[in-house]
Amino acid sequence: MFGPSRGRPTQQLRISEKYASVGKIGEGTYGLVYKARHVQSSPGSAVGDPSSRAESFVAVKRFKSFKSGDGISPTAIREIKLLRELKNRYIVDLVDVMLDEADKALYLVFDYAEHDLLEMIRWHHNRASQPMQMPTVKSLLWQILHGMNYLHKNWIIHRDLKPSNILVTGQDKPPNERGCVKIADFGLARLFQAPLRPLTDVDAVVVTIWYRAPELLLGAKHYTKAIDLWAIGCIFAELITSKPLFQGQEKERKGDDRNPFQADQIDKIFRILGKPTLEQWPGAADLPNWTHAQSWQAYPCVLHERIRGLPKNSAGYDLLSKLLEYDPNKRITAENALRHPFFQEEPRPQRVAFIDPNVDPYKSRPVTPLDPKKDIGWAMSATASGSNGQTPMTRSIPQSAAPSLTSAPPPSKRAKKVAS
Numbered sequence: 001m002f003g004p005s006r007g008r009p010t011q012q013l014r015i016s017e018k019y020a021s022v023g024k025i026g027e028g029t030y031g032l033v034y035k036a037r038h039v040q041s042s043p044g045s046a047v048g049d050p051s052s053r054a055e056s057f058v059a060v061k062r063f064k065s066f067k068s069g070d071g072i073s074p075t076a077i078r079e080i081k082l083l084r085e086l087k088n089r090y091i092v093d094l095v096d097v098m099l100d101e102a103d104k105a106l107y108l109v110f111d112y113a114e115h116d117l118l119e120m121i122r123w124h125h126n127r128a129s130q131p132m133q134m135p136t137v138k139s140l141l142w143q144i145l146h147g148m149n150y151l152h153k154n155w156i157i158h159r160d161l162k163p164s165n166i167l168v169t170g171q172d173k174p175p176n177e178r179g180c181v182k183i184a185d186f187g188l189a190r191l192f193q194a195p196l197r198p199l200t201d202v203d204a205v206v207v208t209i210w211y212r213a214p215e216l217l218l219g220a221k222h223y224t225k226a227i228d229l230w231a232i233g234c235i236f237a238e239l240i241t242s243k244p245l246f247q248g249q250e251k252e253r254k255g256d257d258r259n260p261f262q263a264d265q266i267d268k269i270f271r272i273l274g275k276p277t278l279e280q281w282p283g284a285a286d287l288p289n290w291t292h293a294q295s296w297q298a299y300p301c302v303l304h305e306r307i308r309g310l311p312k313n314s315a316g317y318d319l320l321s322k323l324l325e326y327d328p329n330k331r332i333t334a335e336n337a338l339r340h341p342f343f344q345e346e347p348r349p350q351r352v353a354f355i356d357p358n359v360d361p362y363k364s365r366p367v368t369p370l371d372p373k374k375d376i377g378w379a380m381s382a383t384a385s386g387s388n389g390q391t392p393m394t395r396s397i398p399q400s401a402a403p404s405l406t407s408a409p410p411p412s413k414r415a416k417k418v419a420s
């Protein structure tokens with residue numbers, strides 16, 4: 001199922017001995033993200049083939065501190081190890097996993113990608129006369145579908161696909177690896193629901209609902225692969241028009257109601273795709289929020305008016321309609337989408353999405369200097385200008401540690417156990 005394990009006994013290196021922070025690149029639901037470079041490579045480190053990465057950048061995600069009593073569950077650690085086994089050209093490579101006992105944080109280290117679709121779409125949005133060209137749109141979509149097909153074949157549902165989670169490599173890579181999609185953040189939503197609670201609970205960070213499938217909005221309890229295909233449909237449309245297709249206003253979560261009915265989002269979808277009928281989507285009647293939706297007006301489908309770059313009788317429009325199919329049982333799968341005639345006709349999709357790999361118009365990812373109030377732990381102790389190696393208890397989680405994690409130690413010992 002997974003690619004061959006690159007695991008080998010790990011020489012226990014401190015994170016500051018391996019990576020030096022260049023600065024901060026973002027903040028997501030689960031924590032802060034830093035750009036860093038490898039500071040050393042030594043035989044036996046957990047990175048795999050360190051020599052080949054000597055000059056490459058990485059993105060280090062620092063996850064919210066875990067409470068000393070809770071630790072990180074053995075299940076979460078096992079799942080992270082599985083994520084490390086996933087290898088595909090179109091998904092971001094998780095190169096290292098480290099626990100820092102000093103600042104009680106978990107660090108996931110990923111291959112660095114210079115761009116993401118959010119920034120690329122914004123670039124075109126600000127230049128109305130320069131929409132993204134169709135060969136680039138098609139190549140990006142084809143690569144996203146390839147990455148998603150690989151994840152789905154490995155029984156991983158992304159659950160949170162959106163433009164900022166679709167990374168694209170830039171000029172720091174060799175020409176045949178530029179403009180290459182790297183799907184990020186897969187597997188994390190499920191992994192960190194417990195015991196690490198997302199920061200949304202604490203900091204009220206808004207989680208976008210624009211890419212959420214209608215069955216989830218109407219109250220379906222189970223995630224299926226089809227929800228990722230819906231999100232891909234929304235992203236396909238956004239690549240063409242440079243603006244989100246369904247921009248609903250999110251209703252705030254209050255108290256125990258963590259999943260309120262997002263009426264405005266459903267309304268935005270119905271107004272563009274038309275209100276679904278039970279002939280079209282028989283299962284809708286069983287969804288808890290369908291009763292609310294019934295009172296809505298029967299809008300007609302106006303999708304073709306919104307996506308003027310795709311004529312109604314084109315293969316591209318047909319594929320978009322199949323991705324935005326209401327009934328999740330009828331929605332096209334990633335595998336079938338890759339076989340769609342849209343990808344057989346000229347221009348053919350490419351493994352490198354930039355039309356000329358030497359021309360990358362998009363800005364480099366902004367890197368902000370560290371802030372001593374927010375950037376605690378490894379990032380402050382190890383900067384690219386000079387690592388002082390002051391994080392004494394950081395350890396890689398070796399691939400080979402899996403068997404020792406299958407029986408859960410007492411809660412107070414868990415953090416130590418997984419790190420040793």
Ligand SMILES: Nc1ncnc2c1ncn2[C@@H]1O[C@H](COP(=O)(O)OP(=O)(O)OP(=O)(O)O)[C@@H](O)[C@H]1O
Pocket residue numbers: 025026027028029030031032033058059061092110111112113114115116160164165167184185207365
């Ligand atoms: N491997 C990477 N290389 C370069 N930048 C990255 C990498 N991974 C994440 N980023 C960037 O870091 C920023 C924060 O990412 P993160 O995934 O934590 O949050 P998000 O996707 O913006 O939101 P959320 O976590 O709420 O879904 C984003 O701009 C993202 O594009």
